[in-house]
Structure formats: C-alpha cells, structure tokens
Amino acid sequence: MLEGCTPWPAEFAERYRRHGYWRDQTLGDLVDIWANAYGDRVALISATQRVTYVELRRRIDRLALHLLRLGLRPTDRMVIQLANVPEFIYLYYACARVGVLPVMTLPPHRFAEISYLVNFSGAVAYAAPAQIKGFDYRQLARELRQVVPGLTHVLIAGEAARGMVSFDELLADPIEEREPPERLVAARPDPSDVALFLLSGGTTGLPKLIPRTHNDYEYNSRASGAVSGIGPDTVYLVVLSIAHNFPLASPGLQSVLQAGGRVVLCDSTDLADQFALIEREGVTHVALVPALAIRWMEASTGDRVEASRRHDLSSLRVLQVGGARLNPEPAARVRPTLGCQLQQVFGMAEGLLNYTRLDDSEEEIVQTQGRPCSPGDEFRIVDEADRDVPPGELGSLLTRGPYTIRGYYNVPEHNRRAFTADGFYRTGDVVRLSPRGNLIVEGREKDLINRGGEKISAEEIENLILGHPGVSNAAVVAMPDPLLGERTCAYVVPKPDATLDLAGLLRFLEAKQIARFKLPERLEVVDSLPLTTVGKVSKKDLREDIARKLAAETRLAAGPNLQPGADPP
Ligand code: AMP
Numbered sequence: 016m017l018e019g020c021t022p023w024p025a026e027f028a029e030r031y032r033r034h035g036y037w038r039d040q041t042l043g044d045l046v047d048i049w050a051n052a053y054g055d056r057v058a059l060i061s062a063t064q065r066v067t068y069v070e071l072r073r074r075i076d077r078l079a080l081h082l083l084r085l086g087l088r089p090t091d092r093m094v095i096q097l098a099n100v101p102e103f104i105y106l107y108y109a110c111a112r113v114g115v116l117p118v119m120t121l122p123p124h125r126f127a128e129i130s131y132l133v134n135f136s137g138a139v140a141y142a143a144p145a146q147i148k149g150f151d152y153r154q155l156a157r158e159l160r161q162v163v164p165g166l167t168h169v170l171i172a173g174e175a176a177r178g179m180v181s182f183d184e185l186l187a188d189p190i191e192e193r194e195p196p197e198r199l200v201a202a203r204p205d206p207s208d209v210a211l212f213l214l215s216g217g218t219t220g221l222p223k224l225i226p227r228t229h230n231d232y233e234y235n236s237r238a239s240g241a242v243s244g245i246g247p248d249t250v251y252l253v254v255l256s257i258a259h260n261f262p263l264a265s266p267g268l269q270s271v272l273q274a275g276g277r278v279v280l281c282d283s284t285d286l287a288d289q290f291a292l293i294e295r296e297g298v299t300h301v302a303l304v305p306a307l308a309i310r311w312m313e314a315s316t317g318d319r320v321e322a323s324r325r326h327d328l329s330s331l332r333v334l335q336v337g338g339a340r341l342n343p344e345p346a347a348r349v350r351p352t353l354g355c356q357l358q359q360v361f362g363m364a365e366g367l368l369n370y371t372r373l374d375d376s377e378e379e380i381v382q383t384q385g386r387p388c389s390p391g392d393e394f395r396i397v398d399e400a401d402r403d404v405p406p407g408e409l410g411s412l413l414t415r416g417p418y419t420i421r422g423y424y425n426v427p428e429h430n431r432r433a434f435t436a437d438g439f440y441r442t443g444d445v446v447r448l449s450p451r452g453n454l455i456v457e458g459r460e461k462d463l464i465n466r467g468g469e470k471i472s473a474e475e476i477e478n479l480i481l482g483h484p485g486v487s488n489a490a491v492v493a494m495p496d497p498l499l500g501e502r503t504c505a506y507v508v509p510k511p512d513a514t515l516d517l518a519g520l521l522r523f524l525e526a527k528q529i530a531r532f533k534l535p536e537r538l539e540v541v542d543s544l545p546l547t548t549v550g551k552v553s554k555k556d557l558r559e560d561i562a563r564k565l566a567a568e569t570r571l572a573a574g575p576n577l578q579p580g581a582d583p584p
C-alpha cells in the first residue's frame with residue numbers, strides 16, 4: 016500500500032474477497048473486460064464524439080502508452096482538473112492502467128487549492144482545460160510551475176501553450192504502432208493499492224485526500240449500480256462535475272460502463288442544453304444535487320416553461336439526488352413533474368453510499384436518504400460516548416466496510432480523531448433510523464457549510480478572514496437558503512477603528528485566489544462572538560441568530576403594509 020495510506024486489516028481484506036466484494040481487478044483491467052464484452056456498442060457520447068467500447072479502449076491505451084513515454088511512472092501523482100469532456104474518462108482509465116494516481120479536483124478550484132494539492136500530493140503532472148468561461152487554466156499552470164518546480168508535465172484539453180502537451184496531439188499519435196503493448200502489462204498496478212485520490216469537503220482548515228484502491232472503487236460502483244437499476248439499456252447523463260464521486264462512481268459513469276450502458280457527457284450549465292440531450296439520447300438516469308433538481312422541476316412545470324426548454328423527458332427513469340439534504344416537499348414533486356422515479360443518495364467520497372431502493376415505498380423514498388448499498392457495510396448510530404443509541408433516536412453515524420477508507424492520506428493526527436480505534440469512519444452526520452431501517456439525515460456535527468452539495472470548511476475561510484488587517488476575530492457559519500439549502504455567512508469582529516463591509520471583505524478574499532463558491536455571501540459585523548460555557552465560539556448561537564434575521568427580513572419583504580416598490584426600512 017502506498018506510504019501515507021491505511022490498509023484494511025488482513026482479516027477484513029480476506030472477508031471482502033471471500034464475499035466477492037473485492038475481485039482483484041484494477042480499474043485499468045476493466046477497460047479490457049468492457050471492450051471484450053461490449054465491443055461495438057456505444058460507450059460514450061459527448062457534444063462532438065460517439066465512442067464505442069472498442070474505440071474507448073484504443074484511446075485509453077494510446078494515452079496510457081503516452082503517459083509512460085512522457086516519463087510518468089507508477090505511483091506518480093497527477094492533479095486532474097478537467098470538465099465533463101471525454102478526455103477526463105480517457106485520462107482517468109489511462110492512469111489506472113499504468114498506476115499513475117489522479118488527484119480529482121473540480122473546475123472552480125483556483126491557485127490556492129490547486130497549488131496546495133499539487134504540493135501536498137507531490138504531484139508531477141497537472142491536467143486541465145485550456146479555458147472555461149474566461150478563466151485560463153494554462154496561466155494557472157504557469158503560476159503553479161513557478162512555485163512547484165517538480166511539476167514536470169502539463170496536459171491540456173484544447174489548445175495547449177508552450178511547454179504543455181495537448182490531448183489532441185497524444186490521441187492522434189498512434190504510439191501503439193511503435194511501443195510494444197507489453198509495456199502496459201508491465202506497468203499494471205496491484206489491485207489492492209491506491210488507484211486515485213478524491214477530495215474531502217474538509218472539516219479542518221485544509222482539504223484532505225481520500226485514497227481509494229482499485230478493489231474498493233471498482234466495488235463502489237458495482238454495488239451502487241446493482242441498487243440503481245443500471246444495466247445495458249442505461250443511458251446515463253453526467254451533468255454534475257465529472258470528477259466528483261457521485262457522477263464518477265456512485266453509481267456514476269463507472270457503473271454504467273461496467274454494465275455496458277451509455278454515458279452521455281454534458282458540459283453545459285444551461286437547462287435547455289441538458290434537456291435537449293435527454294431528449295436526443297434517450298437518457299434514463301441522471302444524478303443531481305437538490306438545487307439543480309429543483310431548477311429542473313421548475314423549468315418543466317406548467318406555463319412557466321420556456322419554449323426552448325419544452326423537451327420530451329419521457330425517457331427518464333431514475334433521478335438520483337444527493338450531496339445535500341433534499342426536503343420532502345420537492346422530493347414528492349419529482350414524479351408528478353418529471354415523470355420519473357426519485358432515488359435519494361446519501362453518499363460520501365470517504366466511502367459509504369446510501370440509496371433509497373427503487374422498490375421502497377413512496378413514503379420511504381420521499382422521507383429518507385436510503386440505506387447502505389452493500390451487505391458488507393457496517394454502521395452504528397452513537398451518542399457522545401460512542402454508545403449505540405436506541406433505534407430511531409438521533410446520533411452520529413459511524414461506518415466501515417469494503418469501500419470505506421480507513422484513513423485520509425498522510426494525516427495521522429487527524430485520522431486518530433476521524434476514525435475509531437476499530438476502524439469506523441466518523442462521518443460527522445447526525446442521523447436516525449426510520450422504522451423500516453432507512454437513514455434520515457437530521458443534521459451534522461462537523462464544522463462545514465454544505466452549499467447545495469459543495470462542502471466548504473468553515474475553518475479554512477475563517478483562517479483567511481483572520482488574515483485581513485482590519486479583523487480581530489471571525490466565525491463562519493451556514494445560513495439557511497431556500498434553493499441551496501445553505502450559504503456562507505461570516506461574523507466578524509473588526510479591530511478598533513477599522514470599518515469593514517462585504518465588498519471589501521470579498522476583494523480581500525478574492526485576492527487569495529480561492530474557488531468562488533467558498534466566498535461568504537453575507538457579512539455580520541459584531542462587537543464580540545458568543546461563547547459556549549467552555550469558552551469556544553458558539554456557532555449554534557450564530558446559526559440561530561442569522562436564521563432569525565433572515566426570517567425577519569423575509570417577513571418584512573412580504574409584509575402587507577409595505578407598498579410595492581417602497582424602499583426597504
Ligand atoms: P464529502 O465527505 O465531502 O464527500 O461529503 C459527504 C457529506 O455530504 C456527507 O457526509 C453528508 O454530510 C453530505 N451529504 C451527502 N449526501 C447527502 C444527502 N442526500 N442528504 C444530506 N447530506 C448529504
């Protein structure tokens with residue numbers, strides 16, 4: 016096992032093999048298995064490409080041989096920041112074939128996150144688009160190289176700049192005619208070793224790397240596919256960021272390829288484009304976060320539907336919603352508005368995946384977040400002393416199993432807190448069991464903001480704000496939001512004589528080059544922060560304070576005595 020990663024104890028590994036959870040196949044082996052089994056069926060569809068399973072293997076192998084030729088070696092790390100393009104899939108499996116370890120980042124990440132991840136993972140390679148919406152990732156690559164001289168390889172989807180390699184060039188060069196295919200055989204990694212790193216939402220200042228092995232990640236998507244109705248007829252639309260665990264492997268595109276179905280990549284945030292793809296390709300399955308599911312329902316209801324969006328969505332069978340809590344009210348509207356079945360997904364990049372089952376009662380599907388997808392998953396719901404609570408009572412969720420990590424990468428101190436002595440991961444989620452044995456997510460004890468599925472570490476943002484010269488103290492909490500569930504609110508105590516407003520704070524934070532979704536959306540300037548009895552900042556009080564203020568403002572805005580158009584008080 017790669018240094019810095021925690022393996023499963025031998026008796027668990029033995030059990031997971033005996034039960035057939037682990038098959039000792041690498042993610043790269045799958046590419047062969049698929050090509051042999053599914054041949055000329057269409058595997059992948061994007062705006063510009065339709066790729067069969069045989070052609071998919073050809074492109075992946077070609078890219079894998081190029082990675083070796085460029086000098087990449089097993090266990091080398093590559094930070095990948097690609098959007099929903101075919102190159103992502105080629106590269107992910109090419110890396111798996113030769114044991115290069117992708118670090119999965121998201122397009123909104125900026126210099127602060129990417130440079131940290133390149134450094135922390137010791138990456139020698141970075142793969143990115145040329146640009147997206149005016150942001151030039153080649154410039155980011157140049158800045159990275161200035162601070163990380165070891166970043167030898169930059170791969171660009173689209174037009175590469177000097178000193179960078181373009182995917183188009185690599186994919187157009189038939190290297191397999193020059194290099195013996197045995198080179199791929201020789202580079203095949205050990206299936207029980209790490210295959211990729213996912214990012215955690217991060218509950219402390221810095222994001223954590225989640226090491227996933229070939230064995231566990233292959234099973235992650237296989238077990239998920241089995242409870243999601245994924246089969247050879249599945250046409251799966253990827254609209255969320257492809258590098259996220261949910262659309263990647265839960266069940267995600269990986270389970271669709273395992274089953275011989277079709278993966279359709281959507282690289283547009285425009286609903287009209289998304290709906291047009293559903294109609295054109297006959298999409299059956301899609302994974303969304305609650306905010307996007309709500310937008311879809313609004314856009315397909317009644318008179319408000321714009322002509323451009325009036326598409327035939329009747330091929331949709333399963334709408335998976337996860338990443339953040341979906342309230343029962345929008346959950347109940349899925350079938351009437353979109354004409355398909357809702358499947359709630361309560362998952363985590365650390366492992367455990369809960370799904371409502373397609374044959375659960377409508378009540379269970381609307382009211383709960385499902386149950387673990389594997390019989391090998393173990394979970395406990397416990398009180399502060401780690402004692403099991405009685406069935407139906409609230410408690411913190413602990414879990415271990417055949418696809419749940421035993422430790423984050425290279426953070427032994429943090430791991431002692433995040434895992435129990437007997438290897439259960441402390442999810443930080445507060446849950447209870449429904450009478451039928453499904454989990455209901457009621458809250459969370461970890462200090463993060465879940466902004467429509469994007470996790471933001473409060474501590475990370477607080478540390479940045481504390482660097483502001485006019486700030487004496489700061490706390491960041493979630494404030495309720497009807498669409499995103501939560502948004503970020505910053506409480507700040509200014510230094511004497513300093514004045515502070517949101518615009519000024521945002522200018523300061525933007526200069527730190529962090530992902531925009533992490534920026535606070537409201538600033539409350541206060542004289543002091545409330546403390547708990549043990550003298551810590553009471554975030555509970557702050558959350559209640561901002562929720563109260565927002566509720567009062569909403570009441571005022573809707574108040575009958577306000578003239579339309581009148582200035583707010
Ligand atoms: P991460 O560990 O960054 O992958 O984020 C996983 C976390 O997202 C979980 O531990 C939950 O806090 C939250 N989450 C994911 N899906 C759901 C859901 N369906 N309902 C409520 N919270 C969710």
Ligand code: DBH
Nearest residue numbers: 261265337338362363364
């Ligand atoms: O929030 C998540 O991280 C998540 C949600 C649904 C996830 O990782 C997943 C499904 O696989």
